[in-house]
Amino acid sequence: MHHQYLCAINLANFKLMYMKKSFLIFFVLFFLFGFASLQAQILVTLPDTTGVVGNTINVPVKLFGANSNSNQPVLGIDLNISYLPANLVYSGVTNFYSETPQSQWNINNLSGLLKTVWIEPSYVNALEIPDGTVLFEIVFTYLGGTSPLQFTKHDFINQYLENIESVATDGSVGSGSKTLNLRVFLEGLYAGGMTMNKAQDDMGDHFPETVADQITVELHNETDYATIEHTAADVDLNTDGTVSISIPSSFSGMYYITIKHRNSIETVSGTAVEFSGSTITYDFSTAASQAFGDNQKDFGDGAFGLFVGDANQDGIIDGDDLVYMDPDLTIGNIGYLPSDLNGDGLIDGDDLVKGDLNFINGVSAVTL
Numbered sequence: 001m002h003h004q005y006l007c008a009i010n011l012a013n014f015k016l017m018y019m020k021k022s023f024l025i026f027f028v029l030f031f032l033f034g035f036a037s038l039q040a041q042i043l044v045t046l047p048d049t050t051g052v053v054g055n056t057i058n059v060p061v062k063l064f065g066a067n068s069n070s071n072q073p074v075l076g077i078d079l080n081i082s083y084l085p086a087n088l089v090y091s092g093v094t095n096f097y098s099e100t101p102q103s104q105w106n107i108n109n110l111s112g113l114l115k116t117v118w119i120e121p122s123y124v125n126a127l128e129i130p131d132g133t134v135l136f137e138i139v140f141t142y143l144g145g146t147s148p149l150q151f152t153k154h155d156f157i158n159q160y161l162e163n164i165e166s167v168a169t170d171g172s173v174g175s176g177s178k179t180l181n182l183r184v185f186l187e188g189l190y191a192g193g194m195t196m197n198k199a200q201d202d203m204g205d206h207f208p209e210t211v212a213d214q215i216t217v218e219l220h221n222e223t224d225y226a227t228i229e230h231t232a233a234d235v236d237l238n239t240d241g242t243v244s245i246s247i248p249s250s251f252s253g254m255y256y257i258t259i260k261h262r263n264s265i266e267t268v269s270g271t272a273v274e275f276s277g278s279t280i281t282y283d284f285s286t287a288a289s290q291a292f293g294d295n296q297k298d299f300g301d302g303a304f305g306l307f308v309g310d311a312n313q314d315g316i317i318d319g320d321d322l323v324y325m326d327p328d329l330t331i332g333n334i335g336y337l338p339s340d341l342n343g344d345g346l347i348d349g350d351d352l353v354k355g356d357l358n359f360i361n362g363v364s365a366v367t368l
Helices: 002-038 319-331 349-354 356-361
Strands: 042-045 048-050 056-064 076-082 088-094 105-110 113-119 133-142 147-157 166-169 171-174 178-183 190-192 211-221 228-238 242-247 254-260 279-283
Touching: 042 147, 056 171, 088 105, 088 113, 113 133, 147 166, 178 254, 211 242, 319 349, 319 356, 349 356
Parallel strands: 042 166, 048 171, 178 279
Antiparallel strands: 042 056, 056 133, 076 113, 076 147, 088 133, 105 113, 147 171, 178 242, 211 228, 211 254, 228 242
């Protein structure tokens, strides 16, 4: 009986020792692997952003995972960022995080590669940096197109001079364009049946394929029409009246759309048009009221379009246009010319007939 009692005690002690040992092993494994897995990686990011050609753009470099919660303060940062010089011209680095001022950074820009290094001045006091902190902003002049922004190096060290695991999110700079679709008919080229003739010169069709002629499209400020926010010149206008152009995505407000053509009256959209979406559509051809002041020609077949006859582009069709056209009329000039009101490549009496009523009525541009 006594022997059985001792065996029971020894078995209980063995179980207790085994449980303690197992717990110790578990604790060590957790410390080595589990705790490490709780340590968040450092994340450094570049955004996808848009620019306007010719303007400067600031690209922020943000940091995450080096704050007090992550227990990963940093003693040193080494970042290399590549870009395309054909699309971006490097201008400098600005707006440094206050705890890592510009004086503590070594910045070196090569052709298409920006090298940046920061080391804490004391070489001892690692820095905790709040999540989402902008370390600095890179300043570029945007030339157009799309340039990737890529981290080719993203190294971080802690107070023990050990590498900290990190990941990076690359970015880009581009136009971020949206599409503006229009439908516009020109009285001078209108052939009926919702189609236009192709403008001619002395050799035949002046433009290739389905292009009837070219126009200029302007976006005007909603509250101050005199302010032109954007201009697209030499825009192809197809024989079916359709136009499709790219507009920088930065234009997201309300704008009046103005159409200009080499011998037609400047015509403005009936209302300001919203540009909030990725695709904007406006049809001038469905009603006179699609133009500001109902200022369009009724073709009598359900379509409307821009009045022809403003050869000198002064905003009114009158005797001054006839004076402008007179030298071409006198010699019967040929070619792609503003005096060619009907677009057949020959300046003659048919052009006077084409714009006759407009000359008589003194049609003029109606703007805000």
